[in-house]
Amino acid sequence: MNLYNNFFFVAFPYVAVIMFLIGTIYRYRATKFKYSSIASQFLETRRLYWGSVPFHWGIIFLFFGHLTAFLVPRYVLLWNQQPLRLAILEITAFVAGILTFLGLINLFYRRLSNPRIKKVTNYADIILEILLLTEIFFGLWVAYAYRWGSSWFAVVIAPYLKSIFEFNPQTDAIVMLPLVVQLHIIFAFLILLLIPFTRLVHLLVFPLSYLWRPYQKVIWNWNRKKIRNPKMGWTIHKPQNN
Amino acid sequence: MDVRSQTAMLFHLDKCIGCHTCSIACKNIWTDRKGAEYMWWNNVETKPGTGYPTKWENQSIYKGGWKKDGKENISLRGSGKFKGLLNIFHNPYLPVIDDYYEPWTYKYLDLIESPQGDDQPTAIPVSLLTGKPLDIKSGPNWDDDLSGTPEYARKDPNFENLSPAEQEAMFQLEKMAMFYLPRICNHCLNPACVASCPSGAIYKRGEDGVVLINQKVCRAWRMCVTACPYKKSYYNWGTGKSEKCILCYPRLEAGYAPACMHSCVGRIRYLGVLLYDADKIKDAASAPDNELIEKQLDLILDPFDENVIRMAKENGIADSTIFAAQTSPIYKFVKVWGIGLPLHAEYRTLPMLFYVAPLLPVMATLSTTDNATQAGKLDPIAKFWDKNHLYDTATESIWGTIEQARFPLQYLANMFGTGNEEMIKSVLKKQLAVRIHRRSITVGDIDKNLVAKALIDVGLTPKAADDIYYLTSLAKFDDRFNIPPAHREQALEMLENTGDLKGSNGFGFKEAPMRGM
Numbered sequence: 068m069n070l071y072n073n074f075f076f077v078a079f080p081y082v083a084v085i086m087f088l089i090g091t092i093y094r095y096r097a098t099k100f101k102y103s104s105i106a107s108q109f110l111e112t113r114r115l116y117w118g119s120v121p122f123h124w125g126i127i128f129l130f131f132g133h134l135t136a137f138l139v140p141r142y143v144l145l146w147n148q149q150p151l152r153l154a155i156l157e158i159t160a161f162v163a164g165i166l167t168f169l170g171l172i173n174l175f176y177r178r179l180s181n182p183r184i185k186k187v188t189n190y191a192d193i194i195l196e197i198l199l200l201t202e203i204f205f206g207l208w209v210a211y212a213y214r215w216g217s218s219w220f221a222v223v224i225a226p227y228l229k230s231i232f233e234f235n236p237q238t239d240a241i242v243m244l245p246l247v248v249q250l251h252i253i254f255a256f257l258i259l260l261l262i263p264f265t266r267l268v269h270l271l272v273f274p275l276s277y278l279w280r281p282y283q284k285v286i287w288n289w290n291r292k293k294i295r296n297p298k299m300g301w302t303i304h305k306p307q308n309n
Numbered sequence: 310m311d312v313r314s315q316t317a318m319l320f321h322l323d324k325c326i327g328c329h330t331c332s333i334a335c336k337n338i339w340t341d342r343k344g345a346e347y348m349w350w351n352n353v354e355t356k357p358g359t360g361y362p363t364k365w366e367n368q369s370i371y372k373g374g375w376k377k378d379g380k381e382n383i384s385l386r387g388s389g390k391f392k393g394l395l396n397i398f399h400n401p402y403l404p405v406i407d408d409y410y411e412p413w414t415y416k417y418l419d420l421i422e423s424p425q426g427d428d429q430p431t432a433i434p435v436s437l438l439t440g441k442p443l444d445i446k447s448g449p450n451w452d453d454d455l456s457g458t459p460e461y462a463r464k465d466p467n468f469e470n471l472s473p474a475e476q477e478a479m480f481q482l483e484k485m486a487m488f489y490l491p492r493i494c495n496h497c498l499n500p501a502c503v504a505s506c507p508s509g510a511i512y513k514r515g516e517d518g519v520v521l522i523n524q525k526v527c528r529a530w531r532m533c534v535t536a537c538p539y540k541k542s543y544y545n546w547g548t549g550k551s552e553k554c555i556l557c558y559p560r561l562e563a564g565y566a567p568a569c570m571h572s573c574v575g576r577i578r579y580l581g582v583l584l585y586d587a588d589k590i591k592d593a594a595s596a597p598d599n600e601l602i603e604k605q606l607d608l609i610l611d612p613f614d615e616n617v618i619r620m621a622k623e624n625g626i627a628d629s630t631i632f633a634a635q636t637s638p639i640y641k642f643v644k645v646w647g648i649g650l651p652l653h654a655e656y657r658t659l660p661m662l663f664y665v666a667p668l669l670p671v672m673a674t675l676s677t678t679d680n681a682t683q684a685g686k687l688d689p690i691a692k693f694w695d696k697n698h699l700y701d702t703a704t705e706s707i708w709g710t711i712e713q714a715r716f717p718l719q720y721l722a723n724m725f726g727t728g729n730e731e732m733i734k735s736v737l738k739k740q741l742a743v744r745i746h747r748r749s750i751t752v753g754d755i756d757k758n759l760v761a762k763a764l765i766d767v768g769l770t771p772k773a774a775d776d777i778y779y780l781t782s783l784a785k786f787d788d789r790f791n792i793p794p795a796h797r798e799q800a801l802e803m804l805e806n807t808g809d810l811k812g813s814n815g816f817g818f819k820e821a822p823m824r825g826m
C-alpha cells in the first residue's frame with residue numbers, strides 16, 4: 068500500500084511536473100512550427116459550436132475554480148460558511164462540469180463520425196480526449212457522491228498540493244480518500260504531463276497579450292539607420308514577432 | 310512625416326484575357342501541398358460573378374475589413390481584441406472549406422488498371438480531403454465566363470445599389486458584358502489581417518511592405534481569415550497554420566518579378582515602389598466614405614520632392630529604393646495619370662494593389678433593330694452593320710460610349726470607386742482619350758480639333774497620352790516591373806543570420822510541414 072501511495076502521490080506528481088516543464092520548454096523552442104491549436108473549424112463548423120463552446124468555457128471555469136481553492140482555500144471556506152452560498156457554488160460548478168462533459172462528448176463524437184475530421188485526427192487526439200472525458204467524469208462523480216467538494220478540497224487537497232510544491236509531500240490525508248478521488252488526482256497529473264506532447268500546448272499560449280498590443284505590426288529585418296552607423300557593432304539578434 | 314517604402318502593384322483590367330496562367334504559376338510554386346490544395350493566392354474571377362470564395366464581397370456574411378465607428382475611429386467588423394478573443398473557441402464568421410470548394414483529384418490509375426470491358430474506363434473524381442469519391446459542386450473558378458447566369462452573376466454582391474432595371478439590362482443577352490478580375494493579397498497599409506491576429510504572427514515587413522504570416526507563431530486562431538475583406542488569408546487545414554500570398558518575396562529579393570506577374574500572358578501586371586507617409590495612415594483609413602480614395606492617394610508621396618527624399622533617407626530607405634520610386638510605373642498610373650484605383654477602398658485596409666478599370670465592357674452602344682432587315686446590310690468583310698448599328702462602337706459625341714455605357718457604370722463604381730460614378734467616368738474617359746489620340750496618329754481619320762478637345766477635357770497632354778499608351782501596350786519587362794534591389798548581399802540575412810549557421814546543415818525552414826501532435 069505504501070509503495071502504491073508513494074508512487075502515485077509522491078513520485079508521479081514530480082515526474083509529471085518535471086516532464087511538463089522540460090517538455091514545454093523543449094516544445095516551445097524546438098518545434099515552433101507544430102505549436103498550434105490545430106483548429107478544425109475550417110472543415111466542420113456547426114457541430115464544433117455545440118462542442119467547443121460549452122467545453123472551453125466550462126473547463127476554464129472549472130480550472131479557475133480548482134486554482135482558487137488551491138491558492139486561497141481559506142476564502143473558499145469562508146464563502147462556504149453560509150449554506151446558500153455553498154449551494155450556489157456547488158451547483159454552478161456542477162453545471163459547468165456537465166457542460167464541459169457534454170461539450171467534450173460532442174467533440175469526441177464529431178472527431179469519430181465526421182470523415183473530414185477523422186482525416187485530421189491522430190492517436191494523441193483520441194487518447195487525450197478519452198483521458199479528459201474520464202477525468203471530467205470522475206470529477207462529476209466526486210462532486211455528486213462526496214459532498215461538499217469545494218469545502219473538503221480546501222482542507223484535504225489544497226494542503227496536499229501545497230506540500231508537493233514545498234517539496235515536503237504529505238500524503239496521509241490523500242490515502243484515506245475514496246478511490247475515485249484518488250483517480251481524479253492521478254489523471255490530473257497525467258494530463259499535466261501530456262500537455263507539452265499534445266495539442267494542449269495551445270492553452271499555454273492563449274493570446275491574452277493581444278489585448279494590450281497595438282493593432283498594427285511592422286517589423287524591420289534590417290534597421291538601415293543602425294547598420295549605417297559606424298559605431299554600431301554587428302548584431303546577432305534578429306527581430307522576431309513573439 | 311514618416312516616409313516608408315511599399316512594393317505596390319497595378320493590374321490593367323482591359324488587358325486581362327482570363328487565361329489563369331497567373332493562378333497556375335502561383336499554385337505550382339506555393340500552394341501545391343497538402344492542406345493548401347484549395348488555396349489560390351492568386352485567383353481570377355469573372356465579373357459580374359460571385360467569385361472565390363463565393364460572395365466574398367458580401368461583408369454581411371463574412372464580416373471582413375474595418376468599419377467606421379463614429380467620426381474618428383474604425384474597428385474590425387468581425388474580429389478585433391474583444392470579439393476575437395470571445396469567439397476564439399468558435400468563430401461564427403469563419404468561412405468553411407465548402408465556401409471555397411472541396412479540393413479533388415482523379416483516380417487516374419483506373420484508366421490503366423480497369424479490367425477489360427465494354428465501356429471506356431473513367432477516372433472518377435476523389436476528394437483530396439477524405440479520399441472518397443466526390444460529386445464536384447464547385448471549384449476555384451467555377452463561374453468562369455458565366456456572366457448573366459442566374460446562379461452566379463446575379464448573386465454578385467456589387468449589384469446591391471443598382472436599380473432592378475439596371476440589373477436587368479446587364480443580363481439581356483445582347484447587352485451582356487463581363488470582365489476578369491485577377492486578385493492577390495493587396496499588401497495593405499492598414500491590413501485587417503495583421504490587426505486581427507491574436508498571437509501577433511502576421512506583420513508588415515518594414516523594408517518593402519510585404520505582409521507575411523510567421524508560420525512559427527501562428528496558432529490557428531484563424532481570425533485573419535475572417536478579418537481580411539478580400540479573403541486572401543487562408544487556413545491550411547493540414548498544418549493548422551494560416552497562409553497567404555507572400556508577393557514571392559524570395560523572388561523579389563533576387564530581383565525577379567513575382568511568379569504571377571512574370572507569367573502574365575496579357576502583360577496586365579505592373580510592380581513598383583511607392584513612398585508613403587505612415588503618419589497619415591490612421592487618418593486616411595478613417596476618412597468618410599466619399600473621401601477614402603482621395604485620402605488614400607494622398608498618402609503616396611512625390612518621390613521627386615526634395616523634402617520627401619531627405620526624410621526617406623533619414624528613415625534609412627536606400628538610394629536604390631528612392632530611385633525605384635522615381636521610376637515606378639505604379640506611381641505614374643496612380644498618381645501622375647490618375648487611372649489606377651484600389652479595389653473596394655470602403656473596406657478601409659488601404660490596399661496597395663491598384664486596378665485600371667476596364668473600358669471594353671463599357672464601350673459600344675446598342676439599339677434595337679429588326680434582325681431580318683439587318684442581316685442584308687452586314688458588310689461581309691468588315692463585319693459591321695452600316696446603319697442602325699446593332700453593336701455600335703462608332704461615336705457621334707466624344708464621350709458617347711461612356712455617357713451611354715452598355716454596362717452600368719455604377720457597377721464598376723461599386724468595385725473601384727466606393728460607389729462614386731464620377732471617379733470611374735474620369736478614369737474611363739482618360740483611357741478613351743488615349744485611344745482617340747492614338748487613332749488620330751496611327752489611322753488619322755479623326756479631326757485634330759476633336760482630339761485636342763478630348764485630351765484637354767480629361768487633362769492629359771499628348772505626351773502623357775503617348776506615355777500611357779506606351780506603358781499600357783508596348784512596355785517591356787523592365788518597364789512593367791521596377792524592382793528595387795533588395796541588396797542581395799543582405800537578402801538572406803533578412804531571414805537568418807548566415808554567420809550563425811555557417812557549417813550547419815542549411816538555411817531556412819527546416820521543420821517538416823506536418824500537422825503538430
Ligand code: SF4
Binds near residue numbers: 494501539541
Ligand atoms: S489583402 Fe487581406 S491578407 Fe492581404 S494585407 Fe490586406 S487584409 Fe491582409
Ligand code: SF4
Binds near residue numbers: 328329489572573575
Ligand atoms: S495571366 Fe494575366 S492575362 Fe492571364 S488571367 Fe492572369 S492576369 Fe489575366
